[in-house]
Amino acid sequence: METKGARVLVIDDELQIRRLLKVALSGHGYQVEEAATGEEGLEQVALYKPDVIILDLGLPDMDGLEVIKRLREWSSTPVIILSVREHEADKIQALDAGADDYVTKPFSMGELLARIRAALRHRAGTTEEPVLYFEDLKIDLARRRVTVGEEEVKLTPTEYELLKNLALNAGKVLTHRQLLRAVWGPPYENEIHYLRVYIGQLRRKIEADPSRPRHLITEPGVGYRLL
Known part of the structure; x- marks a missing residue:
């Protein structure tokens, strides 16, 4: 827009x-x-x-x-x-x-x-767009394929679901509870350590420098957003 x-x-x-x-x-x-x-x-x-x-x-x-x-x-x-x-x-x-x-x-x-x-x-981005771009990061929703630059990134099903939920809400802060409910289901909405582990894994796979992320941004005490 x-x-x-x-x-x-x-x-x-x-x-x-x-x-x-x-x-x-x-x-x-x-x-x-x-x-x-x-x-x-x-x-x-x-x-x-x-x-x-x-x-x-x-x-x-x-x-x-x-x-x-x-x-x-x-x-x-x-x-x-x-x-x-x-x-x-x-x-x-x-x-x-x-x-x-x-x-x-x-x-x-x-x-x-x-x-x-x-x-x-x-x-x-709320239109039915099958491919989402975040600078060097590309997420093909139809093929469930993620690439960084020219390299395809292999994600586990849970990593992909987490990235997909953040990508479909690009720029928006998603709280820990919202992400846990969407990816793992309502019984897990207080298991914040799950998120920390998987966000760490995703950063190692999609960020040039996982310690200084450009895409997967932490909102301290609240949740995460994808840029």
């Missing part, structure tokens, strides 16, 4: 934050709409049909988590949380509820812009 002209909806009760984001994002070619409450935000999503939503958790009429849950009943639009809540538990709760990413206030505009681009790429 071309980011120029992409529609961004900012749902935040702080007027100064909304003004700041409107000026900054408009300056980078985005079309920006605003909402000051959760209810207004949900209405704006239906009317405005944004490409990405920036959502504060501390809204005056309802918690941002409730906004996400209601939104996910009918919309898959990427949601980036922008909040002062910085505890891991808050991040995990928001991501498990259906948010795509989480940025804490105070924030760097450069970081937020990068997260918006990642969310837009994820949305663009």
Whole structure:
């Protein structure tokens, strides 16, 4: 998806934050709409049909988590949380509820812009595309074939399922629980050591330098994302 002209909806009760984001994002070619409450935000999503939503958790009429849950009943639009809540538990709760990413206030505009681009790429990749590219990493979903550069990488079935789930949600943070449930099943959703072992194995196979990964990124205490 071309980011120029992409529609961004900012749902935040702080007027100064909304003004700041409107000026900054408009300056980078985005079309920006605003909402000051959760209810207004949900209405704006239906009317405005944004490409990405920036959502504060501390809204005056309802918690941002409730906004996400209601939104996910009918919309898959990427949601980036922008909040002062910085505890891991808050991040995990928001991501498990259906948010795509989480940025804490105070924030760097450069970081937020990068997260918006990642969310837009994820949305663009939700079409039925059988081959996914991440620079030198290629994942052929139809053939279940993974290559790095010109070299085919041999993965175990579990390694492949883990990589596939991350690839289909490229740029999005997937929590430990979400990945464990998707790959191993609900009874294993607390077995975080499984993930650490398999992520380590995947990095040794797909990263040029496993100790400084470019593709498989750790979100400390929360989960992983593929870039």
